[in-house]
């Protein structure tokens with residue numbers, strides 16, 4: 025099939041590359057000429073495992089092309105995906121100007137049938153606006169070409185996006201015509217494993233499905249984070265609780281890891297956007313608002329634990345392991361590391377940071393400053409530090425030599441923001457250990473943990 029993708033951001037690029045990999049001819053279009061030039065030369069702007077190879081192979085085979093020429097891009101694909109950004113406005117609603125601009129562009133240039141598919145996460149009702157904007161642009165130039173609109177939300181996890189695209193749990197397709205449904209069924213048929221993974225529904229339900237999925241997941245995390253706060257206060261160990269409740273299939277083990285708050289480009293933004301959508305329609309969401317409030321509070325937990333231990337943090341040096349909002353990405357959007365570092369700086373502390381992929385991004389966000397030292401590895405970050413905080417559970421941080429770390433540090437204090445270490449083991453190396461929901465006084469630090 026001939027496919028066009030508008031937007032070479034995270035979603036557009038992964039979608040374009042993976043669709044080319046399954047044999048389609050894909051043109052990716054973006055207004056950023058510099059980005060297009062670099063992509064054409066095989067330079068990938070984001071860190072995403074497996075993506076560089078697929079882009080490289082498909083550019084080489086001629087199935088994947090990059091362009092800034094919108095007219096050429098509209099002429100190319102029968103299927104036109106809109107995967108441009110929907111940044112939040114001041115009130116948290118998704119800003120649709122870029123999505124609607126693409127719809128207009130398609131209307132201005134299309135010469136025969138086009139199926140226009142929104143891939144970006146967009147509020148319910150956006151497909152109607154896309155239809156309207158495209159129809160108007162088409163009518164303005166006196167055109168009368170047939171077209172369909174559809175919604176096909178993505179469920180890609182950063183760091184596993186290629187894998188998620190190639191082996192989806194499900195493909196959600198929102199349509200209002202058989203013709204559109206058939207095109208999308210055919211497009212995704214190569215990604216079916218064992219059984220048909222495509223779930224066809226009406227457009228509005230598809231649009232809501234994306235938000236619903238993220239909000240259920242974000243709610244699980246905030247609920248566990250809240251329980252971890254209770255565990256801290258009643259001297260229980262949330263990790264033992266987690267293992268026991270996860271065994272109940274109705275709860276399950278996924279997304280019940282307590283931590284230092286969720287970040288990234290999706291959960292925080294989607295939680296706010298759906299609350300806004302409902303609010304504008306006269307429904308005050310209570311659980312969804314609480315999910316956000318609990319998360320904001322949880323992002324402070326690492327700082328609060330340091331503050332409780334040291335009292336005054338002025339002049340202290342804190343080693344921070346992990347800056348990305350989660351492992352296997354260089355993305356720092358809404359990362360708990362930002363909340364921690366900013367609070368530490370306000371309190372007069374210095375940060376010694378290491379992250380395997382996100383240090384360039386941290387430099388871009390914070391620039392050069394005296395109270396932020398970028399280190400060459402985890403051990404280097406720990407040198408002379410008063411405390412070490414594990415913020416992102418990168419694999420490389422899993423089994424450090426705690427005895428060596430204790431000798432490097434000024435004080436052997438560890439705050440484990442993801443509960444990846446065994447408290448008793450760390451204590452043996454001489455560390456004072458603080459986890460999430462496993463207070464120092466709780467059973468977690470006893471010989472049985």
Ligand code: UDX
Pocket residue numbers: 178179180181182183238241245278279280281282283284285286287288289290291349350
């Ligand atoms: C998420 C959704 O998983 C994906 O389907 C959607 O398309 C986009 O949003 P992503 O933001 O890439 O993907 O990350 P994900 O792996 O889901 O993690 C989100 C956040 O939750 C991270 O900050 C992570 O650290 C946190 N998290 C996750 C927890 O704190 N506990 C958990 O148990 C799981």
